Amino acid sequence: MDYLKTVIPSNLFAERGTNIVVINPGSANIRIGLAQQDTPFNIPHCISRRTTQLPKRNVQDQMLNSQVTTAQHMERERAYDIIASLLRIPFLGEEIANSSYARKEVVIGATEAQFYQMGRVDTDPPQNNMKEPVFSWADVFEKNVPPPSVTAVEDAPNEGDTSESPTLKESKIKVEPNSRERKYREYICGEEALRISPTEPYCLRRPIRRGHLNVSQHYSTQQVLEDLHTIWDWILVEKLHIPHRERNMYSAILVIPETFDNREIKEMLSIVLHDLRFGSAVVHQEGLAAAFGNGLSTACIVNMGAQVTSVICVEDGVALPTTHISLRFGGEDISRCLLWTQRHHQTWPPIRTDALSKPVDLLMLNRLKESYCQIKEGEVEAVAMVHSYEDGMPPGSHKTRLTALNVPPMGLFYPMLLVPDVYPPPPRTWLKDCDDMLEDTWHMDFSGGGAYPMWESYPVYQTKPKKEDDIGLDIGLAEAITKSILATGRIDLQRKLFCSMQLIGGAASVYGLIPAVEERVLHAIPSHEAIDTVEVLQSRTNPAFVSWKGGAILGILDISREAWIHREDWIRNGIHIGSGRKYKDSYYLQAQAMCYMNL
Incomplete structure (x- = not known):
C-alpha cells in the first residue's frame, strides 16, 4: 500500500505491464x-475464410429476414x-427544392474551405474532409515461400512479421516448398477481411454479434469459437509479436461487456487459458473498468x-446489477441510417451500396459518419x-453533397429511426441453462468445497427468477440512462450519478x-x-x-491476484467452488486499487 502511494504511475506501468495482455472484445x-x-490496437473483430461452398455466401452470419417491413418503414419516417x-x-415529405435550391447551388460551387465553414462548427474538425480513403481490394494470395536456404520471410500485405510463429505461418500458407504457384490465403483477419472483393472465394x-457470441443455424458454436481463437492468435503473433512458446509467461485480462452470459465468458476463458496458452487470466466487467479508466469510483457508464449501447451504474467501485440496461443499437446503425437518409433525399450517387452484404461499404459509411x-x-x-466498390471493378470516386447529417445520430434518442431489427441478435437457445453474468449464483454452500472437473458439469443455482435478455427496443438513450439511475432507489446516489454520467465507446x-x-436526460x-442538475463528465482519454x-x-x-485463474487449475479442475479464484470476484475493485485511484 505504501509503495502504491509513492510510486510514479508511469514506472508502475513499465514494471508490471510488460507481460499483461488486455483483451476487450466487442x-x-x-x-x-x-x-x-x-x-x-483497435482491430475489426472479423475473419474471412476461404470457401468452396456453392452457392457462395459473402457473409456467414447474414440474417435471412433482413428486409425492412412496411411498419418499420413508417415508424422510421415518423421518427425522422x-x-x-x-x-x-x-420534414421528410416536404418539397424544399424551390426554397433552398439556389442556396444549395452556391454551396456546391463554393470552395471546400468556404463550405467547411458554412457546414460545420466542430471544435475538432474531421481530419479527412473531402479526402476519405479509398479502400483497395485486399490481396487474397500468399506470396511465394522462399527456398529453404533463404532465411527472410516475406510479409503478407499490411501485416506484421510472422517468423516467430511457424505454426501460424504454416496454417496460412498451403504451398509446396519452392513452388511458385499462387495460392489463396486460408484466412484473412482484421480490416483486410473487410476489403475482400465479393468475387473472391471467401466468406x-x-x-460476436449484438453483444453475444454469434451462434446460429448458419454459424455453429464450434465455428464461432474457432474463429475467435484464430483472430486472437493472429493478433498476438502479428501485432504483439508474442509467439506460442512464450505465452505461458504472459497473463491476460478479459474486459467483458455486460451483455455476455456466464457460458460465453467460460468459453472465452477456455480460449485464453487452454488454446492461447496464457499462464493466468482474470475477467473484469467493461462498465466497471471504464469507471476506473477515467479515475471514477461512482459513475453512470454509458x-x-x-x-x-449499455448503461450501468457503479457505486464505490461496485457495479450495480439492477441498473444494467442494454439497447440493441449503436454506431453501425447510425451509419446505415446515414445511407438511408441520403437515398431518401436522392443525394446518394447511383451506385450499388450494400452495408449488409458488402463489408467494404459499411467500412466507407462508418468513415463518412x-x-x-x-x-x-x-x-x-x-x-x-x-x-x-462494384464486383470485379476498381473502386470509383463520386463527389457528393450529403444532407441532413444531423439526423442519423439522433437515432440514439429515437431508435425506430435506426431500424435495429435489420440485424437481430443471435438466437439464445444454447444459453438458456446459464445465468446472467451480473446475477449472483455463488451463495450456495457446497459441502467439502470440492472441485468440479470442468465447467460442463457446473450446476447453476439461481437466487432470483431468470429474466429475458434486457435488450431494449422501445426506449431511447435518454430514457435508458434515466431508468438506470433511478433504479438505484436512493436520492443521494441518484443525484451523484446524474452529475457523473460518462459516455464511452466509438x-x-x-x-x-x-x-x-x-x-x-x-x-x-x-x-x-x-x-x-445533470452533467456528462469529459473523458480523460x-x-x-x-x-x-x-x-x-x-x-x-492487482498485487495479490487472488481472483486470477491459473492455466493449470483451469485445465485440471475448472473453478474451485468456495475458493478465492472466482472470476466474478474481479467485479469488485481491490482495496489497493481504490487507494491508488483516489490519490
Missing part, C-alpha cells in the same frame, strides 16, 4: 494490447419528422458501441467523396452528443423526482479505449 472491433501501452421538428429542418465471419455526422440545430450539409465521439444527452427525469485502459490499470494494481 461486436465490431477488438481492443487488445500490452498493459504498458498508452493505447491498444419528429427529429426534423426538434432540429428545425424540413466473412463475425464471431457505453455506445458499434452494435449495442465519423467525419460528418453531428448533432446541432439547422440544416447540416457537406461535400464528400463517396466510393463505389459512437460517443459524435460532435454535439454531450449537450444533447444532458438536455434530454434532464427532460426525461419525472417531475416528481427532486433532481434538477479516447472514449473508445476507456474500458481497455481501465482493465490495464486494474491488472497492474
Whole structure:
C-alpha cells in the first residue's frame, strides 16, 4: 500500500505491464494490447475464410429476414419528422427544392474551405474532409515461400512479421516448398477481411454479434469459437509479436461487456487459458473498468458501441446489477441510417451500396459518419467523396453533397429511426441453462468445497427468477440512462450519478452528443423526482479505449491476484467452488486499487 502511494504511475506501468495482455472484445472491433501501452490496437473483430461452398455466401452470419417491413418503414419516417421538428429542418415529405435550391447551388460551387465553414462548427474538425480513403481490394494470395536456404520471410500485405510463429505461418500458407504457384490465403483477419472483393472465394465471419457470441443455424458454436481463437492468435503473433512458446509467461485480462452470459465468458476463458496458452487470466466487467479508466469510483457508464449501447451504474467501485440496461443499437446503425437518409433525399450517387452484404461499404459509411455526422440545430450539409466498390471493378470516386447529417445520430434518442431489427441478435437457445453474468449464483454452500472437473458439469443455482435478455427496443438513450439511475432507489446516489454520467465507446465521439444527452436526460427525469442538475463528465482519454485502459490499470494494481485463474487449475479442475479464484470476484475493485485511484 505504501509503495502504491509513492510510486510514479508511469514506472508502475513499465514494471508490471510488460507481460499483461488486455483483451476487450466487442461486436465490431477488438481492443487488445500490452498493459504498458498508452493505447491498444483497435482491430475489426472479423475473419474471412476461404470457401468452396456453392452457392457462395459473402457473409456467414447474414440474417435471412433482413428486409425492412412496411411498419418499420413508417415508424422510421415518423421518427425522422419528429427529429426534423426538434432540429428545425424540413420534414421528410416536404418539397424544399424551390426554397433552398439556389442556396444549395452556391454551396456546391463554393470552395471546400468556404463550405467547411458554412457546414460545420466542430471544435475538432474531421481530419479527412473531402479526402476519405479509398479502400483497395485486399490481396487474397500468399506470396511465394522462399527456398529453404533463404532465411527472410516475406510479409503478407499490411501485416506484421510472422517468423516467430511457424505454426501460424504454416496454417496460412498451403504451398509446396519452392513452388511458385499462387495460392489463396486460408484466412484473412482484421480490416483486410473487410476489403475482400465479393468475387473472391471467401466468406466473412463475425464471431460476436449484438453483444453475444454469434451462434446460429448458419454459424455453429464450434465455428464461432474457432474463429475467435484464430483472430486472437493472429493478433498476438502479428501485432504483439508474442509467439506460442512464450505465452505461458504472459497473463491476460478479459474486459467483458455486460451483455455476455456466464457460458460465453467460460468459453472465452477456455480460449485464453487452454488454446492461447496464457499462464493466468482474470475477467473484469467493461462498465466497471471504464469507471476506473477515467479515475471514477461512482459513475453512470454509458457505453455506445458499434452494435449495442449499455448503461450501468457503479457505486464505490461496485457495479450495480439492477441498473444494467442494454439497447440493441449503436454506431453501425447510425451509419446505415446515414445511407438511408441520403437515398431518401436522392443525394446518394447511383451506385450499388450494400452495408449488409458488402463489408467494404459499411467500412466507407462508418468513415463518412465519423467525419460528418453531428448533432446541432439547422440544416447540416457537406461535400464528400463517396466510393463505389462494384464486383470485379476498381473502386470509383463520386463527389457528393450529403444532407441532413444531423439526423442519423439522433437515432440514439429515437431508435425506430435506426431500424435495429435489420440485424437481430443471435438466437439464445444454447444459453438458456446459464445465468446472467451480473446475477449472483455463488451463495450456495457446497459441502467439502470440492472441485468440479470442468465447467460442463457446473450446476447453476439461481437466487432470483431468470429474466429475458434486457435488450431494449422501445426506449431511447435518454430514457435508458434515466431508468438506470433511478433504479438505484436512493436520492443521494441518484443525484451523484446524474452529475457523473460518462459516455464511452466509438459512437460517443459524435460532435454535439454531450449537450444533447444532458438536455434530454434532464427532460426525461419525472417531475416528481427532486433532481434538477445533470452533467456528462469529459473523458480523460479516447472514449473508445476507456474500458481497455481501465482493465490495464486494474491488472497492474492487482498485487495479490487472488481472483486470477491459473492455466493449470483451469485445465485440471475448472473453478474451485468456495475458493478465492472466482472470476466474478474481479467485479469488485481491490482495496489497493481504490487507494491508488483516489490519490
